[in-house]
Amino acid sequence: MAYIDLPTHRMHYRIDGDRAGTAPWLLFCNSLGTDLSMWDAQAEELSRHFRVLRYDRRGHGLSSAPPPPYTLSDLGHDVIALLDALAIERAHFCGLSIGGLTVQWLGIHAGARLDKLVVCATAARIGTPESWATRIESVKADGLAVLRSATAERWFSATFTARNAGTVGKVLDGFAATSTDGYIGCCAALAGADLRDDIKRITNPVLAISGDEDPVCPPSDIEEIAARVQQGRHLSLPGRHIVNIESAPAFNAALLQFLHD
Template sequence: MRMTLLSSPEDGNTAITAYLNLPTHRLHYRIDGADTSAPWLVFCNSLGTDVHMWDPQIAELSQHFRVLRYDCRGHGRSSAPPPPYALSDLGNDVIALLDALKIERAHFCGLSIGGLTGQWLGVNASHRFDRIAVCATAARIGTAESWMARIEAVKADGLASLIAATAERWFTPEFRTVEPGVVQKVLDSFVATTVDGYNGCCAALAGADLREDLQRIANPLLAISGDDDPVCPPSDLKTIAACVEQGRHLSLPGRHVVNIESSQAFNAALLAFLRS
């Protein structure tokens, strides 16, 4: 494994942007937070987004943590190994980043497929993490058939064909009206995702089912739902919290990308959980 430093600082602050070169692909990651003695917090993004989906969290959370964000394989500035992928592949990418950066333990926050990745890490690598937040996710998202149909649709028509439906699932009509620029930025990252990366992660979702494993998570866990999320409704997050011994659930206004739509409440809840 080899790390390539791109720039430091970036955007006029103390951020570090770099690549981790793995045997089959390259992961782009970014570190925010000036206090090198602060505890680590890893953010893991959703299907079809990049590190910038967490921009609303960085100013506040980086005052208390060293924040590590990365683009999932095939997303953003990370390269795409040939699909399909498994959930274990996505989880092991996180472990590879921790190992390369010599991070023994970290907090973790993931949304949607990022939340599934967090559940997998809690089941399989709990000793590397302190507190885990899983957002707008489920132990089993959709069905294998629905994800395989999504893969075929993207192969045939590309990601641009999914823009309208994605915007509707991810944000309420009110938010789309009030914050069109924010929504467009997220959709731009969606259509910029590689087809191999998107479909590889769809295959991971098709095969991921942690419903029988949740009770093995020993870490304190916060499950955050969007109260109007049609993808992973609050009942999915309540189930996760109920199955984890130290789990609890919180619902916030919004749909699937709740960290953006309810950013202030999300930041307050996440910070309180991680510092409790």
């Protein structure tokens, strides 16, 4: 296992593909309450073409959790620190949900460090400060396990869950095991994140992917991102919020086409 030590926490990361080669770098950023394993299907396929870098956001997976709250700027600077530590000058970057917000923040503030951007099942603003404050109080009182059933419904369609119970169960086990501090800290980052007026500054090419039945970030949110950035396109795939798992083959094909164009 590989880690970098940052001033406030230790970050876990993984590289798939030919690390010493010349293939372009492709970086993935996971959603709230998941770890880097959510990108397993992408790493398996895309590491044939790219050096795939995944990491566990602060307070998630095997990364440690500094005391909350966090800001979106904190999450973005964690990515820059990772790129610096690995001497990566530029990378394609794909993120889902809060990971997609992190992609947008970096496109605004550090676009020169990135090449093409893929934002999935996200929005320029997710929820409201009030809704995230309610979520924080709920998690403080009852933990994450009580949210498991509702999370399953938001993240995966009933048909996919019935046919892929093992895959869904693994994702939900990871959700329930997420650090409470890490989860609350990221909820605070979401509460303070509103990039609607700033994403027009993003000059990198952007592919915005939605799940066509996503109740968290519906396709209209993704369409808005594609319309506001300077070089955006929107694609909708079958599925709910964790669309990269529910529609993995189509998702992988879309990434390959976009990144190779």
